[in-house]
Amino acid sequence: xPERIKTLASKHRGLxxxxxxxxxxxxxxVLPVAAVILNAFKWNTFVKTDTFALWNAENFAGWSxxxxxxxxxxxxFWLAAWYSTFITIVSTFLILLFCSMAAWYITxxxxxxxxxxxxxxxxxxVVPFQMVMFTLSSTADQxxxxxxxxxxxxxxxxxxxxxxxxxxxxxxxxxVEIEEAAxxxxxxxxxxxxxxxxxxxxxxxxxxxxxEIMWVWxxxxxxxxxxxxxxxxxxxxxxxxxxxxxxxxxLGATMALILMAIIPVIVFYLACQKYIIAGVAAGAVKG
Amino acid sequence: MAKSLKANSIRSATRRWxxxxxxxxxxxxxIGFVWPFIQGIYLSFCNFRITADAEFVGxxxxxxxxxxxxxxxxxxxxxxxxxxSLVIINVLAFTVAYLLTKKIRGxxxxxxxxxxxxxxxGIVLGYIWSMIFDGILSAYNTSILLDTTLGFWGLIxxxxxxxxxxxxxxxxxxxxxxxxxxxxxxxxxGATSMQTLFKVTIPNVMPxxxxxxxxxLTNGFKLFDQNLALTxxxxxxxxxxxxxxxxxxxxALTIYNTFYTSSTASRGTAQAMAVIFFVLVAGLGLAQLAxxxxxxxxx
Numbered sequence: 001x002p003e004r005i006k007t008l009a010s011k012h013r014g015l016x017x018x019x020x021x022x023x024x025x026x027x028x029x030v031l032p033v034a035a036v037i038l039n040a041f042k043w044n045t046f047v048k049t050d051t052f053a054l055w056n057a058e059n060f061a062g063w064s065x066x067x068x069x070x071x072x073x074x075x076x077f078w079l080a081a082w083y084s085t086f087i088t089i090v091s092t093f094l095i096l097l098f099c100s101m102a103a104w105y106i107t108x109x110x111x112x113x114x115x116x117x118x119x120x121x122x123x124x125x126v127v128p129f130q131m132v133m134f135t136l137s138s139t140a141d142q143x144x145x146x147x148x149x150x151x152x153x154x155x156x157x158x159x160x161x162x163x164x165x166x167x168x169x170x171x172x173x174x175x176v177e178i179e180e181a182a183x184x185x186x187x188x189x190x191x192x193x194x195x196x197x198x199x200x201x202x203x204x205x206x207x208x209x210x211x212e213i214m215w216v217w218x219x220x221x222x223x224x225x226x227x228x229x230x231x232x233x234x235x236x237x238x239x240x241x242x243x244x245x246x247x248x249x250x251l252g253a254t255m256a257l258i259l260m261a262i263i264p265v266i267v268f269y270l271a272c273q274k275y276i277i278a279g280v281a282a283g284a285v286k287g
Numbered sequence: 288m289a290k291s292l293k294a295n296s297i298r299s300a301t302r303r304w305x306x307x308x309x310x311x312x313x314x315x316x317x318i319g320f321v322w323p324f325i326q327g328i329y330l331s332f333c334n335f336r337i338t339a340d341a342e343f344v345g346x347x348x349x350x351x352x353x354x355x356x357x358x359x360x361x362x363x364x365x366x367x368x369x370x371x372s373l374v375i376i377n378v379l380a381f382t383v384a385y386l387l388t389k390k391i392r393g394x395x396x397x398x399x400x401x402x403x404x405x406x407x408x409g410i411v412l413g414y415i416w417s418m419i420f421d422g423i424l425s426a427y428n429t430s431i432l433l434d435t436t437l438g439f440w441g442l443i444x445x446x447x448x449x450x451x452x453x454x455x456x457x458x459x460x461x462x463x464x465x466x467x468x469x470x471x472x473x474x475x476x477g478a479t480s481m482q483t484l485f486k487v488t489i490p491n492v493m494p495x496x497x498x499x500x501x502x503x504l505t506n507g508f509k510l511f512d513q514n515l516a517l518t519x520x521x522x523x524x525x526x527x528x529x530x531x532x533x534x535x536x537x538x539a540l541t542i543y544n545t546f547y548t549s550s551t552a553s554r555g556t557a558q559a560m561a562v563i564f565f566v567l568v569a570g571l572g573l574a575q576l577a578x579x580x581x582x583x584x585x586x
Contacts (some may be wrong), residue, residue: 019391022383026400032448033403039418051422098311105308109301117313124320125470126572128509130542131565134558135323135330138338143318157319160312180297184291189301193308218408220512221543236410240516251418258411273399280405281456 036262040065040255047251050225064257064282072253073242077260080238083148084217087234091155092212095163098156103167104197108176118168124161129221132158137225148232151223155216163208166282170204171197207279212270235261331558336551348559357532358560361541368439368537369507372446377496380451384458385484398459400451409449413516416445416479420517438535445513450506454499461495462488478491494579501575508568511539520544538564 038054039047046059053059070077106114121144140146140154172232174197229237239261242254253269269276301308326338331348333341352358383401387394404412420431420441431441465488473483489496514520520533520540536544542564545557 012355015389015391018389019393022391022397023393025383026397029400029404029448032419035419035422036415047418048421048425051418051425060504069441094311094315098315101308102312104319105301105304109305110394111302114309117309117316120316120321124316124324126569127320127324127565128539128562128568130511132320132323132327132540133543133561134305134546134554135326135338136319139318139323139326145318153315154319156312159319161320161410176297183297183300189297189304214406218406218411218512220408220410220515229437236408236512238416240410245551254414255418258414261411262407265519266403269403270399271405276406277398277402277456280453 012165033262036255036259039252040259041268042252042255043252044252047255050275061252065250065252066260068250069253069256069260072250072257073238075233075238077235077238077242077257080233080235081260083232084234084236087148087151087223088213088216091152091159091216092209094152094156096209099160099163099208100167100198100201100205101193102160103164104171104193106164106165107168107171108179118164121161121164124158125165129158133221133225136222139228146226146228151226154222154226155212158222159212159215163212166208167201167204170201176202192260204282207282208276210276210279213268214276306321327558328562329536330555331562332554332565334555335558336554344555347415349563350554351556352559352563353562355556356526357536358538358545360532360534361536361538363441363536365510365537368442368446368510369504372443372450372507373500373503374445375443376450376454377499379447380454380499381458381496383451384455384462385488387455388459388462397482398452398455401455404449406452409510409512409571410516412445412449413513416441416448417517432518435522435534436520438521442514442535444509444519445508445517446507449513450503456504457495457499457502458492461492465491497575497579501571501578505568505571509539510537511543512554514540515543 035051039051041055041061041063042050042059042065043061044065046053050059102117106118136154136158140151145151145154178200178219179192181198182192187196218236219234220240223232223234224237224240227233227237229241233241239254242249242257288298302455305360330338330341332343334344338522358414373439383397387397407415417431424437433436469487469491473487478486489553514535514537518535522535523531523533525531533541533544538560541558542560545553545560549557564568
């Protein structure tokens, strides 16, 4: 008996040690974000030489980096933030609505065309963006899809594969009897979809929605190639061009903008953490 | 019988709504994927500056792409980066997941923190880390842009910071699905914790390991934003023939630079590189599919 107590005690001690090590690793894990906060409030000249120094009377810049930052690189940061927000929300909405409709139709009608479309969707998931980037941007140009108001159509097209794949996986698990009952009660296909099927898709809608939000919000290459960047920039484009457009970069102002760019992401994460982690695990099938 | 008749009548009633349900996606899918893909394949056999002036030249572009030293270099560089990051990310992610599924204090908080970098976009990640690396390296009078080895390990660190939390989530799900009675049986039989780990736990999480290995491999091959923002391919070396090779430039960035920063005359070559790149990445995806199918059949 004493031996068992001894092993339990050593096991408990082991867990405490693991906890402490994990806590230390966690602190290291957030240091890069801490460094962004630290340097966002430092004068430019100190960012490179005293990156890890704490604030003092000499290097502390207050809000001045944020003030220079928003009009930095001849482009207004708030405009980029507005375009990013608009494109993300509209693209995600279009993908959720049209891909869930398509997935339901594909599963229930199951004709030869449906199968072709479904397999094309799966195929599109393994195609890297570089394969289509040149032709996609020239197609988007020709069709005048090169503005923030129309680029969601491009996102719908390029993002349809994963979304349809995930929705089809879920619709297959819904018993068709429910829809039959709705049809006996006089519901046509359109009403059946919107009032019976769509509410049941809730958890998949959240998962897919989160994946699309993360993708579109952080995406750099597609918008930079499709949009006319002299007029329209998203946040990632804006940050990339801070470096490109200036000979010398104002690192303090850059860090201020990066901080403003990641705060909404972190708030979003902390608010919907449960759904985000579940959604990411569900989307892991994508290559 | 009555049931299937009913299902059939629903099906034919639904079928009429093709344009409403499938129309928008099909139209966007053709614009955003099908047409650019077909045109991309065709253009890889052409000389072109813009899509309208394409002139068919056969497989010349492929020959030029495959013999381009910059393309060859970036292929090996990408393979090395992908494999090194794959090993480090998966070993660390599995270790963290394994420790977090023990009953330790604060496991949820740790999980939240480890996953957080995954939400930050590649461009922003690259600039955060280039500030940090240069902050450290300025003490030694160098920069991440000046040293190929530093650039390599810098990128590996960025990839680890971003992806460990992601893979950790998949491993945690796998570890939680290991049957508790199997672990108990091992304990009663007097297995050491190492024996339990290698003989019971790891064989049971093989599906998660497969997913994570392929995910980190394809992530590595497709990496673009982080590469562009951290080093942009710097530093470069000058070849005897006067051309340059960016020594930290991965495949995706090489293709991009061949399209947009070299002379527009090399766009055919760039498109051929893109097709080769597609075959490579799609091959990895198909290998994963075949492998998981085979395992499912065996089980």
